[in-house]
Amino acid sequence: MTDIERRAAAPDPTRPDLDSLPLADAGASMWQRMRLWGIAHAVDDLYQGLVPASVPYFVLDRHYGYVAASGLTLAATLGSSVPQPFLGVLVDRVRWGWLPAAGVALAGLGLGLSGLFHPYPVVWALILLSGLGVAVFHPAAGKAAREAAGDSAGAMGVFAAGGSVGFFLAPVLATPALVAWGVGATALFIPPAVLIAYVLHRNRHRHRALASAAPLRTGTDRWAPFLVLTGIEVVRSTVFFGVNTFIELYWIRHLHASRAVAGTALACFLGGGVLGTLLGGRIADRIGMVRTVQLGAVLAVPMLAGLRFLPGTLAPLLFAGLAGAALNIPFAVLVKLGQDYLPNRPGTAAGVTLGLAVSIGGLIAPAFGVLAESRGPQGVLTLLCAIPLAALGLGVLLREPEQ
Template sequence: MSLGHACVDVYQGAVAALVPYFVAERAYSYAAASGIVLAASLLSSVVQPLFGALTDRWAMPWLLPLSALTAGSGVALSEVFGSYPLTLAAVAVSGMGVAAYHPEAARAARAVASGDNTGMGWFSLGGNVGFALAPLLVAAVIATGGLNASPLLAVPAVAGAALCAAAVRASRVRAPAGRPTESSGSDDWPSFLRLSGAVVCRSVVFVGLSVFVSPYVSERVGGGDVAGTAALCVLYAGGAVGTVLGGRLADRYGRVAVVRRAYALTVLAVAGVVLVPGPAVYLFVALTSAGLYVPFSLHVTLGQDCLPGRVGTASGVTLGLTVSVGGLAAPALGALADTTSLRTALVPLIVLPALGGLLLRGLREPAPVRQSAPRLPVR
């Protein structure tokens, strides 16, 4: 499931990684290029809670391979069209595939991990590895033939669909198909909404940096596209360490305490990215990555424990919307960059993790979800 997650989340990272190439090859403004990120995010934001609600009523494991193919086909076709509206439509289809994948995948992964923070960390690690590989994959494909070579980006989708199908077959040995396993406990909506507000703040910071850190670093330190791609890889690669580290720290110190400290670190790290000149920007990008990724899987398990009766809905919001909500703010940041500068556009990203930390004040550690043991099918 972790490997399948990596293949799907390549396409979330790929949309942001394509922005510099749209600017260079098609002369799009920053606002127009970030509008492509919005297209991938907008439909996903609308339909993801719907998929979460559906998975709360019925287990739909068949969604996993289908959504992987949908996510990949949209990105693979998005650069083929010279038309801006068709490009927007293609990435919107990709966003819908991503939206369909996350709620069911997170629900199933939590069941397989038996609620363990470290286990969910490994599942989330797969998605973060996909993000980290996206800039390298996009750069390699574009180098072969420009944006017209984008159909090659469909390869991870095929691999992801095969991996998801294998995971579905293996999971059927553990539990029968049908309604998800019932959970005990009552839903704590006030705490969940507070947590969701913090996730939104984290999302805007993450997507804003995903879209603009590459051209920003290229502008600050020189080195052209290579320097920018390196910065984006540092931002994404930190997830490989941060996500698993977050689960281990949470097992020792508690999830809420770890999440709060991660948000505090993010404030200082983003300030360093924006304000400290020279190559030191790479160090602050790495620290920002740690601050953003340490709470990544903890958001998911906290949300699921806040809403034990709606695990799919909680998963769809805390895991899937982590990226898509931030994409809604990308055009505003792009417009600000066009009218002022990239540096000015990144300044608001310093404030948002501080706001997220304030929302988390007073949040208590919820009781872990206790799921009834799955029944083996009668043969």
């Protein structure tokens, strides 16, 4: 071989070889990778939050009844929650790097197109497809994010907080657009999904190389503590969806506040959730995951009580933010802890903790509606003050996973 041939065959030192990426480089860029997954999670969950934000405008513009409107919410919840555990099992068996990109694209296209059609069955099917896109994204993205985060709960907190940011931004971004242009403005939210899907698709080979470089996690799957953890997540989701659904009505109908103040209360609650998700990961890196889960349950009760029983319309706003933070302190920790309990099935664990357990609160929410009919939104919030005690009781049964 000539010198020219040798130089041509030698690798270019200025171009990184992703297939042999050293672990040191992977660790050095961990936070950059987690930001990407956090942004992708925010965009994906934006479409979950856009459904309840847009439903009132379907009622106004399409003249749907309340039953039809609740059917749209049910379509999104069914699409996003029920398939996720099964998709998690699939993700554990095959590595399809295109799944996160396909999921977020389907979520955005389904929701974005729904406002452009009039027939109710078509709208219902599109919102169901949007929910299915959310379901496709979560298990694959949760597994990939864990591979990028390693054993850092704080890094997983960045990924989990992305979902909270998406929920927070949905009403903030959607309401002005829907007020100005009607329900057809849902089409304005298609481009973010297409853009992040393109970025994820372009980076799928890098993610595969990083996953290959990461140490293989092995161990015995511990189903008993995982089921306990799932119960805690169901309790957390139930309270979160209950407050999210009735907090504005509580401010308007019980506290007799303006719609602007009621919207501020919802923003404080969701904004506190973002902060709590980030804070929870950092706390878990210091005191352990199980103690962090227990801490969230302990703090949730007095914060919800302050939200419900503090007089006035402005003072409870502080506790709305604190309640959101307390409820979300365990969020990222529960995702990571679930994958630690099922080291051989990270996709399944993510499908349950990010999917079924999180979304199941939306299926339980109609029961709170029945209570609100007789007791008002204040009756719902009174009941929600006590529900975190169930999470505290279950949290006592948890143990730190074996390393």
